Amino acid sequence: QVQLVESGGGLVQPGGSLRLSCVASGSIFSINSMGWYRQAPGKERELVATITHSGNTNYADSAKGRFTISGDNAKNTVFLQMNSLKPEDTAVYYCNVMGNVRAFVSEAYWGKGTLVTVSS
Numbered sequence: 001q002v003q004l005v006e007s008g009g010g011l012v013q014p015g016g017s018l019r020l021s022c023v024a025s026g027s028i029f030s031i032n033s034m035g036w037y038r039q040a041p042g043k044e045r046e047l048v049a050t051i052t053h054s055g056n057t058n059y060a061d062s063a064k065g066r067f068t069i070s071g072d073n074a075k076n077t078v079f080l081q082m083n084s085l086k087p088e089d090t091a092v093y094y095c096n097v098m099g100n101v102r103a104f105v106s107e108a109y110w111g112k113g114t115l116v117t118v119s120s
Helices: none
Strands: 002-007 010-012 018-026 030-039 046-052 057-059 067-072 077-082 091-102 105-110 114-118
Touching: 002 091, 002 105, 018 030, 018 091, 018 114, 030 067, 030 077, 046 067, 046 077, 057 067
Parallel strands: 010 114
Antiparallel strands: 002 018, 018 077, 030 046, 030 091, 046 057, 067 077, 091 105, 091 114
Protein backbone atom coordinates (compact mmCIF):
# COMPACT_ATOMS: atom_id res chain seq x y z
CA GLN A 1 0.00 0.00 0.00
CA VAL A 2 0.95 3.65 -0.31
CA GLN A 3 1.99 5.34 2.90
CA LEU A 4 2.45 9.04 3.55
CA VAL A 5 4.53 10.09 6.54
CA GLU A 6 4.15 13.68 7.69
CA SER A 7 6.29 15.62 10.10
CA GLY A 8 7.00 19.17 11.23
CA GLY A 9 3.78 20.21 12.92
CA GLY A 10 3.64 21.72 16.35
CA LEU A 11 3.00 24.83 18.39
CA VAL A 12 4.35 28.14 17.17
CA GLN A 13 3.80 31.79 18.08
CA PRO A 14 2.20 34.24 15.67
CA GLY A 15 4.78 35.46 13.19
CA GLY A 16 6.82 32.30 13.53
CA SER A 17 7.69 29.64 10.99
CA LEU A 18 7.29 25.92 10.48
CA ARG A 19 8.42 23.51 7.79
CA LEU A 20 6.23 20.51 7.04
CA SER A 21 7.53 17.41 5.30
CA CYS A 22 5.79 14.47 3.69
CA VAL A 23 7.41 11.33 2.32
CA ALA A 24 5.51 8.93 0.10
CA SER A 25 6.46 5.28 0.03
CA GLY A 26 5.06 1.88 -0.83
CA SER A 27 3.67 0.28 -3.95
CA ILE A 28 3.40 3.39 -6.08
CA PHE A 29 4.38 3.48 -9.71
CA SER A 30 4.44 7.20 -10.27
CA ILE A 31 3.40 10.45 -8.64
CA ASN A 32 1.58 13.09 -10.65
CA SER A 33 1.33 15.73 -7.95
CA MET A 34 1.72 16.29 -4.24
CA GLY A 35 0.18 18.89 -2.02
CA TRP A 36 -1.06 20.13 1.29
CA TYR A 37 -4.60 20.64 2.53
CA ARG A 38 -5.82 21.78 5.90
CA GLN A 39 -8.92 21.57 8.02
CA ALA A 40 -9.68 23.91 10.89
CA PRO A 41 -12.25 23.12 13.59
CA GLY A 42 -15.76 23.55 12.24
CA LYS A 43 -14.57 24.14 8.68
CA GLU A 44 -14.25 22.12 5.50
CA ARG A 45 -10.94 20.81 4.27
CA GLU A 46 -9.32 23.31 1.93
CA LEU A 47 -6.41 23.41 -0.45
CA VAL A 48 -3.24 25.12 0.72
CA ALA A 49 -0.76 24.39 -2.06
CA THR A 50 0.05 21.79 -4.70
CA ILE A 51 3.00 21.00 -6.91
CA THR A 52 3.12 18.81 -10.00
CA HIS A 53 5.91 16.48 -11.02
CA SER A 54 7.08 19.09 -13.51
CA GLY A 55 7.26 21.76 -10.82
CA ASN A 56 4.12 23.80 -11.45
CA THR A 57 2.67 25.20 -8.23
CA ASN A 58 -0.72 26.39 -7.09
CA TYR A 59 -1.53 28.28 -3.89
CA ALA A 60 -4.59 29.30 -2.01
CA ASP A 61 -4.95 33.07 -1.73
CA SER A 62 -4.38 32.86 2.01
CA ALA A 63 -1.03 31.15 1.45
CA LYS A 64 0.42 33.34 -1.28
CA GLY A 65 3.40 35.38 -0.17
CA ARG A 66 3.81 33.44 3.07
CA PHE A 67 3.97 29.75 2.18
CA THR A 68 6.24 27.97 -0.27
CA ILE A 69 5.74 24.44 -1.55
CA SER A 70 8.63 22.45 -2.96
CA GLY A 71 9.42 18.86 -3.76
CA ASP A 72 12.16 16.33 -4.26
CA ASN A 73 11.01 13.92 -6.96
CA ALA A 74 13.89 11.53 -6.39
CA LYS A 75 12.85 11.07 -2.77
CA ASN A 76 9.07 11.31 -3.29
CA THR A 77 9.01 14.13 -0.79
CA VAL A 78 7.10 17.38 -0.57
CA PHE A 79 7.72 20.32 1.76
CA LEU A 80 5.69 23.26 2.91
CA GLN A 81 7.61 26.21 4.31
CA MET A 82 5.26 28.39 6.33
CA ASN A 83 6.35 31.86 7.37
CA SER A 84 4.58 34.73 9.12
CA LEU A 85 2.10 32.32 10.64
CA LYS A 86 -1.22 33.64 11.89
CA PRO A 87 -3.71 32.21 14.39
CA GLU A 88 -6.09 31.53 11.52
CA ASP A 89 -3.52 29.11 10.09
CA THR A 90 -4.26 26.76 12.98
CA ALA A 91 -5.50 23.50 11.51
CA VAL A 92 -4.72 19.89 10.84
CA TYR A 93 -2.56 19.78 7.73
CA TYR A 94 -2.88 16.78 5.42
CA CYS A 95 -0.44 15.59 2.81
CA ASN A 96 -2.00 14.56 -0.49
CA VAL A 97 -0.61 12.52 -3.37
CA MET A 98 -2.15 11.96 -6.78
CA GLY A 99 -0.43 8.90 -8.13
CA ASN A 100 -0.60 5.63 -9.98
CA VAL A 101 -0.23 2.23 -8.35
CA ARG A 102 -0.36 0.75 -11.84
CA ALA A 103 -0.44 2.09 -15.36
CA PHE A 104 -3.41 4.29 -16.32
CA VAL A 105 -5.00 4.12 -12.86
CA SER A 106 -4.78 7.32 -10.84
CA GLU A 107 -5.83 7.58 -7.21
CA ALA A 108 -5.68 10.06 -4.36
CA TYR A 109 -3.81 9.21 -1.18
CA TRP A 110 -3.87 11.03 2.13
CA GLY A 111 -1.69 11.22 5.18
CA LYS A 112 -3.03 11.03 8.70
CA GLY A 113 -2.50 14.74 9.27
CA THR A 114 -0.25 16.84 11.46
CA LEU A 115 -1.53 19.53 13.80
CA VAL A 116 -0.30 23.10 13.45
CA THR A 117 -1.24 25.44 16.27
CA VAL A 118 -0.44 29.14 16.05
CA SER A 119 -0.95 30.77 19.42
CA SER A 120 0.79 32.94 21.96
